[in-house]
Amino acid sequence: MEVAVLGGGREVGRLAILVKSRGKSFLLDYGLMFNDKVSYPGHVKPGELVGVALTHAHLDHSGALPLIYGSANPPKLYTTPLTLELSMLLIADFLNITRDYVPFEMGEVERMASKTVPTSLNDEFEAGDFVVRVRNAGHIPGSTMFMIEADGKTILYTGDFNTIETRLVEGARAPGRHVDLLVIEATYAGVEHPPRRELEKQFVERVATVVENRGVVLIPAFSVGRAQEILCILEKYDLPYPTYLDGMAREVAGILLQYPNFINEYQLLRSAIERVKYVTSRRERKRVVEKPGVIVSPAGMLKGGPAAFYMNRIAFNPKNAVFLVSYQLPNTPGRLLLDKGVWISGGSVKMVEATVEWFDFSSHGGHSEIVQFVDEVKPEKVLLVHGEGDKVDILASDLLEKGYEVVVGRNGVAVEL
Ligand SMILES: [Zn+2]
Ligand SMILES: [Zn+2]
Known part of the structure:
Protein backbone atom coordinates (compact mmCIF):
# COMPACT_ATOMS: atom_id res chain seq x y z
CA MET A 1 0.00 0.00 0.00
CA GLU A 192 -2.02 24.65 24.04
CA HIS A 193 -5.69 25.57 24.42
CA PRO A 194 -7.11 26.88 27.73
CA PRO A 195 -9.64 24.66 29.58
CA ARG A 196 -12.91 24.96 27.65
CA ARG A 197 -15.38 25.63 30.48
CA GLU A 198 -13.19 28.34 32.04
CA LEU A 199 -12.79 29.98 28.65
CA GLU A 200 -16.57 29.97 28.16
CA LYS A 201 -17.13 31.63 31.54
CA GLN A 202 -14.48 34.26 30.92
CA PHE A 203 -15.95 35.02 27.50
CA VAL A 204 -19.51 35.36 28.78
CA GLU A 205 -18.39 37.63 31.62
CA ARG A 206 -16.57 39.92 29.18
CA VAL A 207 -19.60 40.07 26.88
CA ALA A 208 -21.82 40.98 29.85
CA THR A 209 -19.46 43.73 31.05
CA VAL A 210 -19.43 45.48 27.67
CA VAL A 211 -23.19 45.32 27.13
CA GLU A 212 -23.93 46.40 30.73
CA ASN A 213 -21.82 49.50 29.97
CA ARG A 214 -24.12 50.15 27.00
CA GLY A 215 -21.68 48.95 24.36
CA VAL A 216 -22.04 46.68 21.32
CA VAL A 217 -20.05 43.42 21.18
CA LEU A 218 -19.19 42.32 17.65
CA ILE A 219 -18.19 38.65 17.40
CA PRO A 220 -16.79 37.91 13.94
CA ALA A 221 -17.24 34.15 13.45
CA PHE A 222 -17.01 31.54 10.67
CA SER A 223 -20.39 30.70 9.15
CA VAL A 224 -20.04 26.94 9.66
CA GLY A 225 -19.74 25.85 13.28
CA ARG A 226 -18.13 28.70 15.18
CA ALA A 227 -21.03 31.15 14.86
CA GLN A 228 -23.53 28.55 16.13
CA GLU A 229 -21.15 27.37 18.88
CA ILE A 230 -20.94 30.95 20.17
CA LEU A 231 -24.76 31.23 20.16
CA CYS A 232 -24.95 27.99 22.17
CA ILE A 233 -22.53 29.38 24.77
CA LEU A 234 -24.48 32.65 25.11
CA GLU A 235 -27.66 30.59 25.49
CA LYS A 236 -26.14 28.21 28.03
CA TYR A 237 -25.25 31.12 30.31
CA ASP A 238 -28.64 32.66 29.62
CA LEU A 239 -27.42 36.15 28.69
CA PRO A 240 -30.46 38.45 28.59
CA TYR A 241 -29.18 40.87 25.92
CA PRO A 242 -30.45 41.34 22.36
CA THR A 243 -28.39 38.97 20.20
CA TYR A 244 -28.22 39.06 16.41
CA LEU A 245 -27.00 36.64 13.75
CA ASP A 246 -26.05 37.80 10.27
CA GLY A 247 -24.61 36.49 6.97
CA MET A 248 -24.41 32.89 5.79
CA ALA A 249 -24.29 31.75 9.43
CA ARG A 250 -28.12 32.10 9.42
CA GLU A 251 -28.53 29.61 6.58
CA VAL A 252 -26.07 27.20 8.22
CA ALA A 253 -28.01 27.41 11.52
CA GLY A 254 -31.15 26.27 9.68
CA ILE A 255 -29.27 23.35 8.09
CA LEU A 256 -27.76 22.19 11.41
CA LEU A 257 -31.21 22.03 13.00
CA GLN A 258 -32.17 19.38 10.44
CA TYR A 259 -29.46 17.00 11.67
CA PRO A 260 -29.99 16.27 15.40
CA ASN A 261 -27.82 13.11 15.16
CA PHE A 262 -24.74 15.20 14.41
CA ILE A 263 -25.26 17.79 17.20
CA ASN A 264 -24.00 17.23 20.75
CA GLU A 265 -26.38 19.56 22.64
CA TYR A 266 -29.24 19.72 20.17
CA GLN A 267 -31.83 21.27 22.51
CA LEU A 268 -29.38 24.01 23.45
CA LEU A 269 -28.75 24.79 19.77
CA ARG A 270 -32.48 24.79 19.11
CA SER A 271 -33.26 27.29 21.89
CA ALA A 272 -30.23 29.43 20.97
CA ILE A 273 -31.50 29.73 17.40
CA GLU A 274 -35.05 30.40 18.56
CA ARG A 275 -33.84 33.25 20.72
CA VAL A 276 -31.39 34.95 18.34
CA LYS A 277 -32.69 37.55 15.89
CA TYR A 278 -31.72 37.25 12.23
CA VAL A 279 -30.53 40.41 10.52
CA THR A 280 -31.67 40.30 6.91
CA SER A 281 -31.34 43.79 5.45
CA ARG A 282 -28.92 46.68 5.34
CA ARG A 283 -31.48 48.84 7.10
CA GLU A 284 -31.66 46.40 10.02
CA ARG A 285 -27.88 46.28 10.15
CA LYS A 286 -27.76 50.04 10.65
CA ARG A 287 -30.42 49.80 13.34
CA VAL A 288 -29.04 46.94 15.47
CA VAL A 289 -25.59 48.48 15.68
CA GLU A 290 -26.99 51.59 17.40
CA LYS A 291 -28.15 49.84 20.58
CA PRO A 292 -26.32 47.78 23.26
CA GLY A 293 -26.27 44.10 22.29
CA VAL A 294 -24.33 41.23 20.75
CA ILE A 295 -23.79 40.68 17.02
CA VAL A 296 -22.45 37.36 15.71
CA SER A 297 -21.48 37.52 12.05
CA PRO A 298 -19.04 36.24 9.41
CA ALA A 299 -16.39 36.72 8.17
CA GLY A 300 -14.46 35.18 11.08
CA MET A 301 -11.24 36.99 10.15
CA LEU A 302 -13.09 40.20 9.17
CA LYS A 303 -12.30 39.62 5.50
CA GLY A 304 -15.54 41.10 4.18
CA GLY A 305 -19.03 39.85 5.08
CA PRO A 306 -21.45 41.80 7.29
CA ALA A 307 -18.81 41.75 10.08
CA ALA A 308 -16.74 44.25 8.07
CA PHE A 309 -19.78 46.53 7.78
CA TYR A 310 -20.36 46.37 11.56
CA MET A 311 -16.68 47.00 12.22
CA ASN A 312 -16.86 50.33 10.39
CA ARG A 313 -19.70 51.37 12.70
CA ILE A 314 -18.44 50.18 16.09
CA ALA A 315 -14.63 50.36 15.92
CA PHE A 316 -14.19 53.99 16.97
CA ASN A 317 -16.20 54.06 20.17
CA PRO A 318 -14.40 52.85 23.34
CA LYS A 319 -17.71 51.57 24.79
CA ASN A 320 -17.81 48.83 22.13
CA ALA A 321 -15.81 45.61 21.78
CA VAL A 322 -14.67 43.18 19.10
CA PHE A 323 -14.20 39.64 20.38
CA LEU A 324 -12.34 37.43 17.93
CA VAL A 325 -13.13 33.76 18.50
CA SER A 326 -11.00 31.92 15.97
CA TYR A 327 -7.50 31.63 14.60
CA GLN A 328 -6.55 34.73 12.56
CA LEU A 329 -4.39 33.91 9.54
CA PRO A 330 -1.45 36.22 8.79
CA ASN A 331 -2.32 39.18 6.53
CA THR A 332 -6.04 39.13 7.35
CA PRO A 333 -7.82 42.23 8.75
CA GLY A 334 -8.50 40.25 11.94
CA ARG A 335 -4.81 39.51 12.48
CA LEU A 336 -3.91 43.15 11.78
CA LEU A 337 -6.51 44.24 14.32
CA LEU A 338 -5.12 41.87 16.97
CA ASP A 339 -1.45 42.66 16.38
CA LYS A 340 -1.58 46.38 15.66
CA GLY A 341 -5.00 47.55 16.88
CA VAL A 342 -5.88 49.05 13.51
CA TRP A 343 -8.74 48.80 11.04
CA ILE A 344 -8.54 49.77 7.38
CA SER A 345 -11.61 51.76 6.49
CA GLY A 346 -12.25 53.70 3.30
CA GLY A 347 -8.64 53.18 2.21
CA SER A 348 -7.07 54.67 5.36
CA VAL A 349 -5.54 52.93 8.37
CA LYS A 350 -7.24 53.98 11.62
CA MET A 351 -6.53 53.17 15.26
CA VAL A 352 -9.41 51.23 16.78
CA GLU A 353 -10.85 52.57 20.04
CA ALA A 354 -13.17 49.67 20.81
CA THR A 355 -11.77 46.92 23.05
CA VAL A 356 -10.20 44.08 21.05
CA GLU A 357 -9.81 40.63 22.61
CA TRP A 358 -9.13 37.11 21.38
CA PHE A 359 -10.73 33.96 22.80
CA ASP A 360 -9.24 30.59 21.86
CA PHE A 361 -12.41 28.64 20.92
CA SER A 362 -10.68 26.12 18.73
ZN1 LIG B 1 -11.82 22.14 9.08
ZN1 LIG C 1 -8.74 21.92 7.57
Whole structure:
Protein backbone atom coordinates (compact mmCIF):
# COMPACT_ATOMS: atom_id res chain seq x y z
CA MET A 1 0.00 0.00 0.00
CA GLU A 2 1.14 3.54 -0.74
CA VAL A 3 -0.15 6.77 0.81
CA ALA A 4 0.59 9.94 -1.17
CA VAL A 5 0.22 13.51 0.10
CA LEU A 6 -1.16 15.59 -2.79
CA GLY A 7 -1.84 18.68 -0.69
CA GLY A 8 -1.57 19.80 2.94
CA GLY A 9 2.14 18.93 3.28
CA ARG A 10 3.73 21.59 5.56
CA GLU A 11 0.76 23.88 4.91
CA VAL A 12 -2.78 24.45 6.22
CA GLY A 13 -4.96 24.06 3.15
CA ARG A 14 -5.82 21.99 0.00
CA LEU A 15 -5.83 18.66 1.82
CA ALA A 16 -5.67 15.59 -0.41
CA ILE A 17 -4.45 12.10 0.52
CA LEU A 18 -4.33 9.34 -2.09
CA VAL A 19 -4.27 5.73 -0.90
CA LYS A 20 -3.05 3.22 -3.53
CA SER A 21 -3.26 -0.56 -3.40
CA ARG A 22 -2.85 -3.07 -6.27
CA GLY A 23 -3.18 -0.45 -8.98
CA LYS A 24 -6.39 1.07 -7.56
CA SER A 25 -6.75 4.29 -5.59
CA PHE A 26 -9.01 5.77 -2.96
CA LEU A 27 -8.98 9.53 -2.38
CA LEU A 28 -9.42 11.20 1.02
CA ASP A 29 -10.46 14.86 0.79
CA TYR A 30 -9.68 17.15 -2.15
CA GLY A 31 -9.54 20.71 -0.87
CA LEU A 32 -8.26 24.04 -2.02
CA MET A 33 -6.25 26.89 -0.63
CA PHE A 34 -8.05 30.21 -0.78
CA ASN A 35 -6.00 33.09 0.53
CA ASP A 36 -5.06 35.83 -1.90
CA LYS A 37 -5.27 33.41 -4.78
CA VAL A 38 -6.69 29.93 -5.22
CA SER A 39 -4.42 26.88 -5.34
CA TYR A 40 -5.28 23.23 -5.84
CA PRO A 41 -3.78 19.90 -4.73
CA GLY A 42 -1.82 17.58 -7.06
CA HIS A 43 -3.62 16.04 -10.00
CA VAL A 44 -5.50 12.72 -9.75
CA LYS A 45 -6.87 10.57 -12.58
CA PRO A 46 -10.58 10.15 -11.78
CA GLY A 47 -10.62 6.89 -13.82
CA GLU A 48 -8.23 5.23 -11.34
CA LEU A 49 -10.33 6.07 -8.28
CA VAL A 50 -12.61 3.41 -6.81
CA GLY A 51 -14.01 5.97 -4.38
CA VAL A 52 -13.60 9.34 -2.67
CA ALA A 53 -14.34 10.14 0.98
CA LEU A 54 -14.81 13.63 2.38
CA THR A 55 -14.12 14.27 6.09
CA HIS A 56 -15.95 17.61 6.45
CA ALA A 57 -17.31 20.64 4.65
CA HIS A 58 -14.51 23.23 5.02
CA LEU A 59 -13.15 24.33 1.63
CA ASP A 60 -9.60 23.31 2.48
CA HIS A 61 -10.95 19.71 2.38
CA SER A 62 -13.90 19.88 -0.05
CA GLY A 63 -13.24 22.79 -2.43
CA ALA A 64 -11.45 20.97 -5.26
CA LEU A 65 -13.74 17.91 -5.35
CA PRO A 66 -15.87 19.25 -8.25
CA LEU A 67 -12.75 18.89 -10.47
CA ILE A 68 -13.17 15.12 -10.17
CA TYR A 69 -16.87 15.25 -11.03
CA GLY A 70 -16.31 16.83 -14.44
CA SER A 71 -14.91 13.52 -15.73
CA ALA A 72 -16.80 10.96 -17.83
CA ASN A 73 -17.38 8.28 -15.21
CA PRO A 74 -16.63 9.79 -11.80
CA PRO A 75 -16.32 7.67 -8.61
CA LYS A 76 -18.77 7.62 -5.73
CA LEU A 77 -18.35 10.19 -2.96
CA TYR A 78 -18.77 8.94 0.60
CA THR A 79 -19.65 11.56 3.18
CA THR A 80 -22.31 12.45 5.75
CA PRO A 81 -25.45 14.13 4.33
CA LEU A 82 -24.77 17.14 6.55
CA THR A 83 -21.24 17.51 5.17
CA LEU A 84 -22.56 17.30 1.61
CA GLU A 85 -25.15 20.02 2.23
CA LEU A 86 -22.66 22.35 3.94
CA SER A 87 -19.99 21.73 1.29
CA MET A 88 -22.37 22.64 -1.51
CA LEU A 89 -23.22 25.89 0.27
CA LEU A 90 -19.54 26.75 0.84
CA ILE A 91 -18.48 25.86 -2.71
CA ALA A 92 -21.36 27.91 -4.20
CA ASP A 93 -20.32 30.85 -2.00
CA PHE A 94 -16.68 30.41 -3.07
CA LEU A 95 -17.70 30.47 -6.77
CA ASN A 96 -19.61 33.69 -6.08
CA ILE A 97 -16.90 35.60 -4.29
CA THR A 98 -13.63 34.51 -5.91
CA ARG A 99 -12.20 36.75 -8.61
CA ASP A 100 -9.80 34.03 -9.82
CA TYR A 101 -10.59 31.75 -12.73
CA VAL A 102 -12.04 28.49 -11.35
CA PRO A 103 -11.92 25.41 -13.61
CA PHE A 104 -15.42 24.16 -12.63
CA GLU A 105 -18.99 25.42 -12.22
CA MET A 106 -22.10 24.49 -10.22
CA GLY A 107 -22.82 21.72 -12.79
CA GLU A 108 -19.90 19.69 -11.42
CA VAL A 109 -21.03 20.41 -7.84
CA GLU A 110 -24.51 19.04 -8.65
CA ARG A 111 -22.91 15.99 -10.28
CA MET A 112 -20.85 15.43 -7.13
CA ALA A 113 -24.06 15.49 -5.09
CA SER A 114 -25.73 12.96 -7.41
CA LYS A 115 -22.77 10.55 -6.94
CA THR A 116 -22.83 10.80 -3.14
CA VAL A 117 -23.45 7.79 -0.93
CA PRO A 118 -24.54 9.16 2.47
CA THR A 119 -22.68 7.72 5.45
CA SER A 120 -23.25 8.03 9.18
CA LEU A 121 -20.94 7.80 12.18
CA ASN A 122 -19.66 4.23 12.79
CA ASP A 123 -20.62 3.05 9.26
CA GLU A 124 -18.49 0.56 7.40
CA PHE A 125 -18.42 0.19 3.60
CA GLU A 126 -16.40 -1.38 0.81
CA ALA A 127 -15.08 0.33 -2.32
CA GLY A 128 -13.10 -2.03 -4.56
CA ASP A 129 -10.57 -3.76 -2.29
CA PHE A 130 -10.76 -0.98 0.30
CA VAL A 131 -12.74 -1.41 3.51
CA VAL A 132 -13.59 1.96 5.03
CA ARG A 133 -14.80 2.69 8.57
CA VAL A 134 -16.31 6.05 9.55
CA ARG A 135 -15.69 7.64 12.98
CA ASN A 136 -16.59 10.95 14.64
CA ALA A 137 -13.87 13.61 14.28
CA GLY A 138 -15.27 16.16 16.78
CA HIS A 139 -14.30 19.10 14.56
CA ILE A 140 -17.57 20.57 13.22
CA PRO A 141 -21.06 19.03 12.88
CA GLY A 142 -20.95 16.20 10.31
CA SER A 143 -17.16 15.82 10.45
CA THR A 144 -15.61 12.32 10.39
CA MET A 145 -12.33 10.45 10.31
CA PHE A 146 -11.73 7.45 8.05
CA MET A 147 -10.03 4.10 8.71
CA ILE A 148 -9.03 2.39 5.50
CA GLU A 149 -7.98 -1.22 5.23
CA ALA A 150 -6.43 -2.83 2.15
CA ASP A 151 -3.71 -5.38 1.49
CA GLY A 152 -3.61 -6.31 5.19
CA LYS A 153 -2.70 -2.75 6.23
CA THR A 154 -4.80 -0.15 8.01
CA ILE A 155 -4.49 3.60 7.90
CA LEU A 156 -6.39 6.15 9.97
CA TYR A 157 -6.85 9.61 8.48
CA THR A 158 -8.09 12.14 11.05
CA GLY A 159 -9.03 15.01 8.72
CA ASP A 160 -9.44 17.97 11.11
CA PHE A 161 -10.20 16.65 14.57
CA ASN A 162 -10.80 17.71 18.15
CA THR A 163 -10.88 15.49 21.21
CA ILE A 164 -12.25 18.31 23.40
CA GLU A 165 -16.04 18.21 23.74
CA THR A 166 -17.84 21.35 22.54
CA ARG A 167 -21.51 22.37 22.65
CA LEU A 168 -21.95 21.42 18.99
CA VAL A 169 -19.93 18.22 18.73
CA GLU A 170 -18.75 15.36 20.93
CA GLY A 171 -14.98 14.93 21.19
CA ALA A 172 -13.20 12.43 18.92
CA ARG A 173 -11.99 9.11 20.37
CA ALA A 174 -9.28 6.72 19.19
CA PRO A 175 -10.91 3.86 17.27
CA GLY A 176 -9.45 1.00 19.33
CA ARG A 177 -8.07 -1.03 16.39
CA HIS A 178 -4.55 -1.68 15.18
CA VAL A 179 -3.34 1.15 12.92
CA ASP A 180 -0.27 0.84 10.68
CA LEU A 181 -0.21 4.46 9.55
CA LEU A 182 -1.86 7.40 11.30
CA VAL A 183 -2.26 10.42 9.01
CA ILE A 184 -2.90 13.23 11.46
CA GLU A 185 -3.45 16.98 11.25
CA ALA A 186 -1.09 19.32 13.12
CA THR A 187 -2.79 22.73 12.93
CA TYR A 188 -2.19 23.52 16.61
CA ALA A 189 1.09 21.67 17.10
CA GLY A 190 3.15 23.63 19.62
CA VAL A 191 0.08 25.48 20.96
CA GLU A 192 -2.02 24.65 24.04
CA HIS A 193 -5.69 25.57 24.42
CA PRO A 194 -7.11 26.88 27.73
CA PRO A 195 -9.64 24.66 29.58
CA ARG A 196 -12.91 24.96 27.65
CA ARG A 197 -15.38 25.63 30.48
CA GLU A 198 -13.19 28.34 32.04
CA LEU A 199 -12.79 29.98 28.65
CA GLU A 200 -16.57 29.97 28.16
CA LYS A 201 -17.13 31.63 31.54
CA GLN A 202 -14.48 34.26 30.92
CA PHE A 203 -15.95 35.02 27.50
CA VAL A 204 -19.51 35.36 28.78
CA GLU A 205 -18.39 37.63 31.62
CA ARG A 206 -16.57 39.92 29.18
CA VAL A 207 -19.60 40.07 26.88
CA ALA A 208 -21.82 40.98 29.85
CA THR A 209 -19.46 43.73 31.05
CA VAL A 210 -19.43 45.48 27.67
CA VAL A 211 -23.19 45.32 27.13
CA GLU A 212 -23.93 46.40 30.73
CA ASN A 213 -21.82 49.50 29.97
CA ARG A 214 -24.12 50.15 27.00
CA GLY A 215 -21.68 48.95 24.36
CA VAL A 216 -22.04 46.68 21.32
CA VAL A 217 -20.05 43.42 21.18
CA LEU A 218 -19.19 42.32 17.65
CA ILE A 219 -18.19 38.65 17.40
CA PRO A 220 -16.79 37.91 13.94
CA ALA A 221 -17.24 34.15 13.45
CA PHE A 222 -17.01 31.54 10.67
CA SER A 223 -20.39 30.70 9.15
CA VAL A 224 -20.04 26.94 9.66
CA GLY A 225 -19.74 25.85 13.28
CA ARG A 226 -18.13 28.70 15.18
CA ALA A 227 -21.03 31.15 14.86
CA GLN A 228 -23.53 28.55 16.13
CA GLU A 229 -21.15 27.37 18.88
CA ILE A 230 -20.94 30.95 20.17
CA LEU A 231 -24.76 31.23 20.16
CA CYS A 232 -24.95 27.99 22.17
CA ILE A 233 -22.53 29.38 24.77
CA LEU A 234 -24.48 32.65 25.11
CA GLU A 235 -27.66 30.59 25.49
CA LYS A 236 -26.14 28.21 28.03
CA TYR A 237 -25.25 31.12 30.31
CA ASP A 238 -28.64 32.66 29.62
CA LEU A 239 -27.42 36.15 28.69
CA PRO A 240 -30.46 38.45 28.59
CA TYR A 241 -29.18 40.87 25.92
CA PRO A 242 -30.45 41.34 22.36
CA THR A 243 -28.39 38.97 20.20
CA TYR A 244 -28.22 39.06 16.41
CA LEU A 245 -27.00 36.64 13.75
CA ASP A 246 -26.05 37.80 10.27
CA GLY A 247 -24.61 36.49 6.97
CA MET A 248 -24.41 32.89 5.79
CA ALA A 249 -24.29 31.75 9.43
CA ARG A 250 -28.12 32.10 9.42
CA GLU A 251 -28.53 29.61 6.58
CA VAL A 252 -26.07 27.20 8.22
CA ALA A 253 -28.01 27.41 11.52
CA GLY A 254 -31.15 26.27 9.68
CA ILE A 255 -29.27 23.35 8.09
CA LEU A 256 -27.76 22.19 11.41
CA LEU A 257 -31.21 22.03 13.00
CA GLN A 258 -32.17 19.38 10.44
CA TYR A 259 -29.46 17.00 11.67
CA PRO A 260 -29.99 16.27 15.40
CA ASN A 261 -27.82 13.11 15.16
CA PHE A 262 -24.74 15.20 14.41
CA ILE A 263 -25.26 17.79 17.20
CA ASN A 264 -24.00 17.23 20.75
CA GLU A 265 -26.38 19.56 22.64
CA TYR A 266 -29.24 19.72 20.17
CA GLN A 267 -31.83 21.27 22.51
CA LEU A 268 -29.38 24.01 23.45
CA LEU A 269 -28.75 24.79 19.77
CA ARG A 270 -32.48 24.79 19.11
CA SER A 271 -33.26 27.29 21.89
CA ALA A 272 -30.23 29.43 20.97
CA ILE A 273 -31.50 29.73 17.40
CA GLU A 274 -35.05 30.40 18.56
CA ARG A 275 -33.84 33.25 20.72
CA VAL A 276 -31.39 34.95 18.34
CA LYS A 277 -32.69 37.55 15.89
CA TYR A 278 -31.72 37.25 12.23
CA VAL A 279 -30.53 40.41 10.52
CA THR A 280 -31.67 40.30 6.91
CA SER A 281 -31.34 43.79 5.45
CA ARG A 282 -28.92 46.68 5.34
CA ARG A 283 -31.48 48.84 7.10
CA GLU A 284 -31.66 46.40 10.02
CA ARG A 285 -27.88 46.28 10.15
CA LYS A 286 -27.76 50.04 10.65
CA ARG A 287 -30.42 49.80 13.34
CA VAL A 288 -29.04 46.94 15.47
CA VAL A 289 -25.59 48.48 15.68
CA GLU A 290 -26.99 51.59 17.40
CA LYS A 291 -28.15 49.84 20.58
CA PRO A 292 -26.32 47.78 23.26
CA GLY A 293 -26.27 44.10 22.29
CA VAL A 294 -24.33 41.23 20.75
CA ILE A 295 -23.79 40.68 17.02
CA VAL A 296 -22.45 37.36 15.71
CA SER A 297 -21.48 37.52 12.05
CA PRO A 298 -19.04 36.24 9.41
CA ALA A 299 -16.39 36.72 8.17
CA GLY A 300 -14.46 35.18 11.08
CA MET A 301 -11.24 36.99 10.15
CA LEU A 302 -13.09 40.20 9.17
CA LYS A 303 -12.30 39.62 5.50
CA GLY A 304 -15.54 41.10 4.18
CA GLY A 305 -19.03 39.85 5.08
CA PRO A 306 -21.45 41.80 7.29
CA ALA A 307 -18.81 41.75 10.08
CA ALA A 308 -16.74 44.25 8.07
CA PHE A 309 -19.78 46.53 7.78
CA TYR A 310 -20.36 46.37 11.56
CA MET A 311 -16.68 47.00 12.22
CA ASN A 312 -16.86 50.33 10.39
CA ARG A 313 -19.70 51.37 12.70
CA ILE A 314 -18.44 50.18 16.09
CA ALA A 315 -14.63 50.36 15.92
CA PHE A 316 -14.19 53.99 16.97
CA ASN A 317 -16.20 54.06 20.17
CA PRO A 318 -14.40 52.85 23.34
CA LYS A 319 -17.71 51.57 24.79
CA ASN A 320 -17.81 48.83 22.13
CA ALA A 321 -15.81 45.61 21.78
CA VAL A 322 -14.67 43.18 19.10
CA PHE A 323 -14.20 39.64 20.38
CA LEU A 324 -12.34 37.43 17.93
CA VAL A 325 -13.13 33.76 18.50
CA SER A 326 -11.00 31.92 15.97
CA TYR A 327 -7.50 31.63 14.60
CA GLN A 328 -6.55 34.73 12.56
CA LEU A 329 -4.39 33.91 9.54
CA PRO A 330 -1.45 36.22 8.79
CA ASN A 331 -2.32 39.18 6.53
CA THR A 332 -6.04 39.13 7.35
CA PRO A 333 -7.82 42.23 8.75
CA GLY A 334 -8.50 40.25 11.94
CA ARG A 335 -4.81 39.51 12.48
CA LEU A 336 -3.91 43.15 11.78
CA LEU A 337 -6.51 44.24 14.32
CA LEU A 338 -5.12 41.87 16.97
CA ASP A 339 -1.45 42.66 16.38
CA LYS A 340 -1.58 46.38 15.66
CA GLY A 341 -5.00 47.55 16.88
CA VAL A 342 -5.88 49.05 13.51
CA TRP A 343 -8.74 48.80 11.04
CA ILE A 344 -8.54 49.77 7.38
CA SER A 345 -11.61 51.76 6.49
CA GLY A 346 -12.25 53.70 3.30
CA GLY A 347 -8.64 53.18 2.21
CA SER A 348 -7.07 54.67 5.36
CA VAL A 349 -5.54 52.93 8.37
CA LYS A 350 -7.24 53.98 11.62
CA MET A 351 -6.53 53.17 15.26
CA VAL A 352 -9.41 51.23 16.78
CA GLU A 353 -10.85 52.57 20.04
CA ALA A 354 -13.17 49.67 20.81
CA THR A 355 -11.77 46.92 23.05
CA VAL A 356 -10.20 44.08 21.05
CA GLU A 357 -9.81 40.63 22.61
CA TRP A 358 -9.13 37.11 21.38
CA PHE A 359 -10.73 33.96 22.80
CA ASP A 360 -9.24 30.59 21.86
CA PHE A 361 -12.41 28.64 20.92
CA SER A 362 -10.68 26.12 18.73
CA SER A 363 -12.27 23.25 16.83
CA HIS A 364 -8.90 21.49 16.56
CA GLY A 365 -7.07 19.72 19.37
CA GLY A 366 -4.06 21.57 20.83
CA HIS A 367 -0.55 20.08 21.09
CA SER A 368 -1.30 17.89 24.14
CA GLU A 369 -4.51 16.55 22.61
CA ILE A 370 -2.69 15.61 19.39
CA VAL A 371 0.07 13.79 21.28
CA GLN A 372 -2.45 12.06 23.54
CA PHE A 373 -4.45 10.91 20.51
CA VAL A 374 -1.30 9.43 18.93
CA ASP A 375 -0.59 7.63 22.23
CA GLU A 376 -4.11 6.18 22.26
CA VAL A 377 -3.96 5.02 18.64
CA LYS A 378 -0.37 3.63 19.02
CA PRO A 379 0.31 3.47 15.28
CA GLU A 380 3.35 1.84 13.65
CA LYS A 381 4.05 5.09 11.81
CA VAL A 382 2.78 8.69 11.92
CA LEU A 383 2.38 10.98 8.89
CA LEU A 384 1.93 14.67 9.79
CA VAL A 385 -0.12 16.96 7.53
CA HIS A 386 -2.22 20.17 7.77
CA GLY A 387 0.25 22.29 9.72
CA GLU A 388 2.62 25.20 9.14
CA GLY A 389 6.19 23.96 8.63
CA ASP A 390 7.75 25.12 11.91
CA LYS A 391 4.82 23.86 13.99
CA VAL A 392 4.86 20.45 12.32
CA ASP A 393 8.57 20.15 13.15
CA ILE A 394 7.88 20.79 16.85
CA LEU A 395 5.33 17.98 16.90
CA ALA A 396 7.57 15.67 14.87
CA SER A 397 10.47 15.98 17.32
CA ASP A 398 8.12 15.49 20.28
CA LEU A 399 6.78 12.24 18.76
CA LEU A 400 10.25 11.03 17.72
CA GLU A 401 11.40 11.47 21.29
CA LYS A 402 8.52 9.26 22.41
CA GLY A 403 9.78 6.54 20.07
CA TYR A 404 7.37 6.89 17.15
CA GLU A 405 8.42 6.60 13.54
CA VAL A 406 7.42 9.98 12.12
CA VAL A 407 7.18 11.30 8.57
CA VAL A 408 6.51 14.98 7.91
CA GLY A 409 4.22 15.04 4.87
CA ARG A 410 5.38 16.84 1.74
CA ASN A 411 3.27 17.53 -1.30
CA GLY A 412 3.89 14.98 -4.03
CA VAL A 413 5.69 12.54 -1.71
CA ALA A 414 4.32 9.09 -0.82
CA VAL A 415 4.82 6.79 2.18
CA GLU A 416 5.15 3.05 1.48
CA LEU A 417 3.59 0.51 3.84
ZN1 LIG B 1 -11.82 22.14 9.08
ZN1 LIG C 1 -8.74 21.92 7.57
